[in-house]
Amino acid sequence: xxxxxxxxxxxxxxxxxxxxxxxxxxxxxxxxxxxxxxxxxxxxxxxxxxxxxxxxxxxxxxxxxxxxxxxxxxxxxxxxxxxxxxxxxxxxxxxxxxxxxxxxxxxxxxxxxxxxxxxxxxxxxxxxxxxxxxxxxxxxxxxxxxxxxxxxxxxxxxxxxxxxxxxxxxxxxxxxxxxxxxxxxxxxxxxxxxxxxxxxxxxxxxxxxxxxxxxxxxxxxxxxxxxxxxxxxxxxxxxxxxxxxxxxxxxxxxxxxxxxxxxxxxxxxxxxxxxxxxxxxxxxxxxxxxxxxxxxxxxxxxxxxxxxxxxxx
Amino acid sequence: xxxxxxxxxxxxxxxxxxxxxxxxxxxxxxxxxxxxxxxxxxxxxxxxxxxxxxxxxxxxxxxxxxxxxxxxxxxxxxxxxxxxxxxxxxxxxxxxxxxxxxxxxxxxxxxxxxxxxxxxxxxxxxxxxxxxxxxxxxxxxxxxxxxxxxxxxxxxxxxxxxxxxxxxxxxxxxxxxxxxxxxxxxxxxxxxxxxxxxxxxxxxxxxxxxxxxxxxxxxxxxxxxxxxxxxxxxxxxxxxxxxxxxxxxxxxxxxxxxxxxxxxxxxxxxxxxxxxxxxxxxxxxxxxxxxxxxxxxxxxxxxxxxxxxxxxxxxxxxxxxxxxxxxxxxxxxxxxxxxxxxxxxxxxxxxxxxxxxxxxxxxxxxxxxxxxxxxxxxxxxxxxxxxxxxxxxxxxxxxxxxxxxxxxxxxxxxxxxxxxxxxxxxxxxxxxxxxxxxxxxxxxxxxxxxxxxxxxxxxxxxxxxxxxxxxxxxxxxxxxxxxxxxxxxxxxxxxxxxxxxxxxxxxxxxxxxxxxxxxxxxxxxxxxxxxxxxxxxxxxxxxxxxxxxxxxxxxxxxxxxxxxxxxxxxxxxxxxxxxxxxxxxxxxxxxxxxxxxxxxxxxxxxxxxxxxxxxxxxxxxxxxxxxxxxxxxxxxxxxxxxxxxxxx
Numbered sequence: 001x002x003x004x005x006x007x008x009x010x011x012x013x014x015x016x017x018x019x020x021x022x023x024x025x026x027x028x029x030x031x032x033x034x035x036x037x038x039x040x041x042x043x044x045x046x047x048x049x050x051x052x053x054x055x056x057x058x059x060x061x062x063x064x065x066x067x068x069x070x071x072x073x074x075x076x077x078x079x080x081x082x083x084x085x086x087x088x089x090x091x092x093x094x095x096x097x098x099x100x101x102x103x104x105x106x107x108x109x110x111x112x113x114x115x116x117x118x119x120x121x122x123x124x125x126x127x128x129x130x131x132x133x134x135x136x137x138x139x140x141x142x143x144x145x146x147x148x149x150x151x152x153x154x155x156x157x158x159x160x161x162x163x164x165x166x167x168x169x170x171x172x173x174x175x176x177x178x179x180x181x182x183x184x185x186x187x188x189x190x191x192x193x194x195x196x197x198x199x200x201x202x203x204x205x206x207x208x209x210x211x212x213x214x215x216x217x218x219x220x221x222x223x224x225x226x227x228x229x230x231x232x233x234x235x236x237x238x239x240x241x242x243x244x245x246x247x248x249x250x251x252x253x254x255x256x257x258x259x260x261x262x263x264x265x266x267x268x269x270x271x272x273x274x275x276x277x278x279x280x281x282x283x284x285x286x287x288x289x290x291x292x293x294x295x296x297x298x299x300x301x302x303x304x305x306x307x308x309x310x311x312x313x
Numbered sequence: 314x315x316x317x318x319x320x321x322x323x324x325x326x327x328x329x330x331x332x333x334x335x336x337x338x339x340x341x342x343x344x345x346x347x348x349x350x351x352x353x354x355x356x357x358x359x360x361x362x363x364x365x366x367x368x369x370x371x372x373x374x375x376x377x378x379x380x381x382x383x384x385x386x387x388x389x390x391x392x393x394x395x396x397x398x399x400x401x402x403x404x405x406x407x408x409x410x411x412x413x414x415x416x417x418x419x420x421x422x423x424x425x426x427x428x429x430x431x432x433x434x435x436x437x438x439x440x441x442x443x444x445x446x447x448x449x450x451x452x453x454x455x456x457x458x459x460x461x462x463x464x465x466x467x468x469x470x471x472x473x474x475x476x477x478x479x480x481x482x483x484x485x486x487x488x489x490x491x492x493x494x495x496x497x498x499x500x501x502x503x504x505x506x507x508x509x510x511x512x513x514x515x516x517x518x519x520x521x522x523x524x525x526x527x528x529x530x531x532x533x534x535x536x537x538x539x540x541x542x543x544x545x546x547x548x549x550x551x552x553x554x555x556x557x558x559x560x561x562x563x564x565x566x567x568x569x570x571x572x573x574x575x576x577x578x579x580x581x582x583x584x585x586x587x588x589x590x591x592x593x594x595x596x597x598x599x600x601x602x603x604x605x606x607x608x609x610x611x612x613x614x615x616x617x618x619x620x621x622x623x624x625x626x627x628x629x630x631x632x633x634x635x636x637x638x639x640x641x642x643x644x645x646x647x648x649x650x651x652x653x654x655x656x657x658x659x660x661x662x663x664x665x666x667x668x669x670x671x672x673x674x675x676x677x678x679x680x681x682x683x684x685x686x687x688x689x690x691x692x693x694x695x696x697x698x699x700x701x702x703x704x705x706x707x708x709x710x711x712x713x714x715x716x717x718x719x720x721x722x723x724x725x726x727x728x729x730x731x732x733x734x735x736x737x738x739x740x741x742x743x744x745x746x747x748x749x750x751x752x753x754x755x756x757x758x759x760x761x762x763x764x765x766x767x768x769x770x771x772x773x774x775x776x777x778x779x780x781x782x783x784x785x786x787x788x789x790x791x792x793x794x795x796x797x798x799x800x801x802x803x804x805x806x807x808x809x810x811x812x813x814x815x816x817x818x819x820x821x822x823x824x825x826x827x828x829x830x831x832x833x834x835x836x837x838x839x840x841x842x843x844x845x846x847x848x849x850x851x852x853x854x855x856x857x858x859x860x861x862x863x864x865x866x867x868x869x870x871x872x873x874x875x876x877x878x879x880x881x882x883x884x885x886x887x888x889x890x891x892x893x894x895x896x897x898x899x900x901x902x903x904x905x906x907x908x909x910x911x912x913x914x915x916x917x918x919x920x921x922x923x924x925x926x927x928x929x930x931x932x933x934x935x936x937x938x939x940x941x942x943x944x945x946x947x948x949x950x951x952x953x954x955x956x957x958x959x960x961x
Binding site for chain 1: 699725763822826829853860868
């Protein structure tokens with residue numbers, strides 16, 4: 001049993017790696033359309049990554065080992081986190097793979113290292129980015145934990161695999177409060193992947209950037225790794241949102257036909273979600289930094305309401 | 314057998330106390346090293362004894378001295394006390410290795426002998442507090458521990474700052490003893506015994522009173538908000554190995570006291586649990602919020618200790634709540650979390666204090682803003698500090714994560730198990746707990762970034778050098794402990810007889826992380842052959858990059874300070890002179906931002922002022938004239954005779 005699960009998890013992880021750049025481009029494409037541009041091809045992110053890999057790596061005189069290990073730690077943490085989120089098929093969890101708190105803290109490992117690498121070269125842009133990133137992540141943390149606690153309460157499990165399996169068998173009709181959790185998860189997705197209105201993934205202006213500020217000193221294959229890991233983060237969180245709120249098609253027993261249908265359904269759902277994120281981003285201006293806690297308060301509110309509903313029912 | 318090991322360990326500690334004190338006149342490095350060797354020997358023996366008790370069960374008991382019938386100095390070791398003996402032993406061994414070198418760099422000549430002897434006395438007192446079988450030896454050694462640590466804090470007594478810190482600490486620790494003494498006397502009045510094993514079932518009004526006394530006493534010693542002010546004074550003032558011992562171990566002794574009394578004396582009560590939980594959460598959040606703004610490296614670590622003590626209190630609070638509501642499995646998980654976090658925090662915090670001692674030794678400043686760039690100059694120390702920073706920020710796969718995960722599991726499982734009101738309260742607690750945990754990561758990113766990364770911000774840092782071997786070996790042992798406990802928490806807990814369901818296999822996660830790291834490294838190495846170039850940091854158009862361009866620690870924590878400004882209570886002061894009467898034409902002036910010391914201004918100073926006024930009233934009785942004193946004696950005797958006459 002366990003070798004099969006390992007095999008499936010590895011394939012799952014490789015699939016996530018393969019589609020992650022596509023999702024980034026898709027969102028860019030949607031944003032371009034809403035702004036009346038044609039936008040780059042949806043395979044642009046792949047070619048950018050390929051180009052970066054073939055560029056030389058620059059390190060600052062002042063930078064230490066942190067700068068050098070950060071890209072690898074980032075990608076390692078994201079790859080392990082990718083094992084935790086099933087895309088189309090839910091195996092039986094083993095040895096705590098899929099633990100939702102561990103999942104959250106794997107994301108935190110990547111963030112911790114990235115923030116330190118922002119400070120490493122001594123550039124004030126990097127420091128600005130790290131400072132903002134750590135502040136935002138501190139303020140969003142209570143919300144994230146409450147959302148996860150609400151999920152744990154609804155599905156009576158701490159494991160993402162169990163949650164997705166339960167959601168797939170019970171359906172949205174059985175747990176309507178998932179819609180509220182979905183809103184909170186969406187806000188967390190926006191924040192964690194540094195998107196408008198919290199951060200802007202496309203600019204390099206010192207007033208707006210957070211994530212881009214931290215990785216400003218990175219170059220070459222290191223930058224490619226960091227770009228890929230932020231794409232992975234996006235994909236993983238999207239898959240989590242999709243499979244918990246709209247698990248239609250996710251299978252718990254392995255059949256070829258089921259797998260094909262599940263894959264197609266997942267593709268459709270993720271394209272819709274990419275569109276939603278793109279439109280959401282285009283319809284908003286970047287928020288003033290100190291207004292952001294208000295946004296989190298909303299997510300916090302929805303997830304607390306969910307818990308209260310669940311508690312009282 | 315175990316009792317024998319234990320006693321031999323104690324004898325080694327006594328030799329360690331005696332050696333440097335007997336020859337107090339001689340300033341000899343040899344004797345001091347020998348004394349530290351005794352500490353290490355004792356720590357090895359005590360850890361073996363404690364580990365044997367934890368993993369194999371059983372107990373050991375012996376009586377040292379029967380003072381009077383019913384009043385004995387007797388000791389008993391069970392699994393609870395073994396955990397804390399293990400904490401003391403592990404940390405003090407590593408600290409002793411570190412201080413063989415550190416002490417030699419201190420000023421003070423033969424006073425350093427006193428420091429070594431007193432350190433061993435301090436360790437001995439802590440071991441005996443934990444081993445006490447009754448409240449009498451507990452109190453006796455508690456007071457010995459307080460006294461020894463006071464002398465250690467006052468080591469550098471010529472500095473006024475240190476004197477102030479020492480006195481502050483002494484007053485606070487005496488308050489703590491006072492409350493515990495009151496609790497112990499009340500307990501004796503209720504149960505008629507000084508033995509822990511015969512004190513069960515204090516309930517009702519009297520029980521509540523005893524609980525409040527003991528809770529206050531242990532909270533003051535543990536540094537729970539609002540009794541925490543002595544920590545950020547005492548820790549920066551004392552030598553670094555002493556800070557490591559005090560923060561890593563002594564605070565845990567207060568935790569031990571609380572748990573011991575809770576288990577031995579009280580029947581679990583929901584309100585007591587909620588009180589402990591609330592105190593824990595408040596300390597966790599406030600501690601780390603103050604830590605973020607602290608510029609003094611050791612002061613920051615002291616505030617971080619307050620946070621971690623808060624986390625441990627949270628675990629204890631959950632334990633009592635679950636006991637009171639009859640969820641035994643969850644109660645065990647919470648208690649395991651509290652104990653495990655005590656061990657983890659002891660290792661992490663002493664690691665951090667020792668390495669920051671090295672940093673301060675090398676850079677001659679405690680101010681974070683004047684450090685920087687030390688990772689090139691002190692590679693080993695910075696790697697060790699980094700390990701501690703990762704662990705205390707609760708990042709997997711290190712030990713800080715393992716114990717916080719236990720608390721999360723307890724919280725998450727509790728939400729499905731309790732009644733609605735409790736659930737809502739616990740959810741609130743969970744959210745604040747998560748906030749503290751995330752702020753801790755921000756705080757240590759700031760600290761590590763400002764201290765070790767980028768360019769040095771002062772001349773002394775520019776010329777800082779790596780510290781000698783012993784000052785690396787001690788922390789390195791602690792760091793390896795952090796890694797081992799982080800990778801094998803499940804196995805250790807199972808070995809100790811606490812199989813925790815839902816706990817992920819951290820060894821697997823560690824291997825996976827390493828595998829993914831290696832996997833991606835190999836793939837990219839195969840694909841990309843581009844060279845690496847070293848160049849200046851991009852200076853936004855400026856030609857040279859200077860330390861002044863860097864982001865400061867203060868700047869780093871500014872957003873958090875803005876968001877939580879209502880907690881910091883910053884005070885803006887503006888004063889100026891103007892050329893006209895309507896204050897329009899500005900001549901000169903100054904403005905300033907001050908962090909208000911809320912607890913000092915609204916809690917400590919009023920109490921101190923009241924005490925002072927009362928004392929000055931009482932002092933009028935003292936006029937130094939013999940006749941007056943004879944009059945007092947006469948009046949007292951007369952009063953007594955009358956009083957006894959009335960009673961009879």
